[in-house]
Amino acid sequence: MIAEKHTAMSAPPRWVRSIRVILLALAVLGVPVGWVTLASPGTESAKPTRPEGNQPDTDPAIALVREGLALLDKKNAGGAIEVLERAVALAPNLVEAHYQLGRAFEEAHNSRRAITEYETVSTLSPDHLDAHFQLGLLYAQQDDPSRAIQPFSAILRINPQHPSARYNLGLVLKKVGRPDQAQRHFELVLAQNLSHAGAHTNLGNIWYDRQDTQRAVAEYRAALLAAPDHLMARRNLAMVLLEQGDVDEALAEYAQAMAVHHGDPALHAEYATLLRRAGRTSEAEREYRQALAYLPSTPEQSDRRTQIEAGLRELSTAQSTQ
Numbered sequence: 001m002i003a004e005k006h007t008a009m010s011a012p013p014r015w016v017r018s019i020r021v022i023l024l025a026l027a028v029l030g031v032p033v034g035w036v037t038l039a040s041p042g043t044e045s046a047k048p049t050r051p052e053g054n055q056p057d058t059d060p061a062i063a064l065v066r067e068g069l070a071l072l073d074k075k076n077a078g079g080a081i082e083v084l085e086r087a088v089a090l091a092p093n094l095v096e097a098h099y100q101l102g103r104a105f106e107e108a109h110n111s112r113r114a115i116t117e118y119e120t121v122s123t124l125s126p127d128h129l130d131a132h133f134q135l136g137l138l139y140a141q142q143d144d145p146s147r148a149i150q151p152f153s154a155i156l157r158i159n160p161q162h163p164s165a166r167y168n169l170g171l172v173l174k175k176v177g178r179p180d181q182a183q184r185h186f187e188l189v190l191a192q193n194l195s196h197a198g199a200h201t202n203l204g205n206i207w208y209d210r211q212d213t214q215r216a217v218a219e220y221r222a223a224l225l226a227a228p229d230h231l232m233a234r235r236n237l238a239m240v241l242l243e244q245g246d247v248d249e250a251l252a253e254y255a256q257a258m259a260v261h262h263g264d265p266a267l268h269a270e271y272a273t274l275l276r277r278a279g280r281t282s283e284a285e286r287e288y289r290q291a292l293a294y295l296p297s298t299p300e301q302s303d304r305r306t307q308i309e310a311g312l313r314e315l316s317t318a319q320s321t322q
Helices: 014-028 060-073 077-090 095-107 111-124 127-141 145-158 163-175 179-192 198-207 214-228 231-243 247-260 265-277 281-294 301-321
Strands: none
Touching: 060 095, 077 095, 077 127, 095 111, 095 127, 095 214, 111 127, 127 163, 145 163, 163 179, 163 198, 179 198, 179 281, 198 214, 198 231, 214 231, 231 247, 231 265, 247 265, 265 281, 265 301
C-alpha cells in the first residue's frame, strides 16, 4: 500500500533553478512537458457499419455514402463532402452518412462542421463509439476542453475496458484541473496494461505537481522501462533530477534522449543549456548550433531562434572573459 506521506522538494541551488527557468521558457515555446497527444481510437472502437434497416443495396443514399468513402480514400475531402451532403439530404437519419461526412470535414480541417456531424451521429446512434471518440478528440482541442469529458465517459459506460478512452479522459481531467480524478483513470489504465508509458508519465506529472519527487521519478522510470524512447518521460525525469541537484544524471538522461530523438531543435537547445551550466562549453556551443541548424526558418519559430541565439551569445561572452 502506498504511504500517504509525501516527500517535499527542497530548494535546488540557484544555478539549477536558473536552468529550469530556461527549460520552462523553451517549453512555453512549444515543447510539451505535461500535456501529450491524445490516444487514437485503436482496435477497441466499434468499426463504422452501414445502419440497420430495410434499405436495399440499391438505395441511392447508401450508394452516395460508398462514393464518398471512395473519395475519402483518394484524399479528396472536398469531393467527399459534396457527395455525402447529398446523401444526408436524401436520408437525414442515415447514421453512416453523417459519420463519414464528419470524417470528411475533419480531413478538410473544418472542426466545427465535423463536431456537428459527430453530435448528430451520437444522437441518432448513442452506442456509436467512434463518433463519441472523435467528438472527444475534437472537443479537447477547443477553448473548453472539459467538453471532451462527456463523450469519453460515454464510451466507458458502453465499454469500461476501452483503454484509449480512459487514458484520454485522464488527460482531459488533468488538463482542466481535476488531478485526483485523472489519477484514478491513469491507475485503471495501468491495471489493464502495466506497460502503458503515457499513463506512467502522467502519473509522474501528477506526483510532481504535488511535490512528491520520489513517486514522480518512480513513474518516469517505469515509463522508460516500458518505452525507452518516450521523450516526455525522459525529459521530465531529467528536470526532476536537475532540481535535486544531480546534474550528471540529468545530463545522462538528456544524452539518451538525444540518441533517440536526434534532430529535435528544442531538445538540442535544452541539452546545450545544461552543458553550459555544467561548464562543458565546447559541447554546449555544438548543441546550440545543432539546434539552429535543425530549426525551421519560419515565422512561427522566430521566438525560439531568438532564444537559442541569445544562449550562444551568452556562451561566447562568458568564453571571452575567461
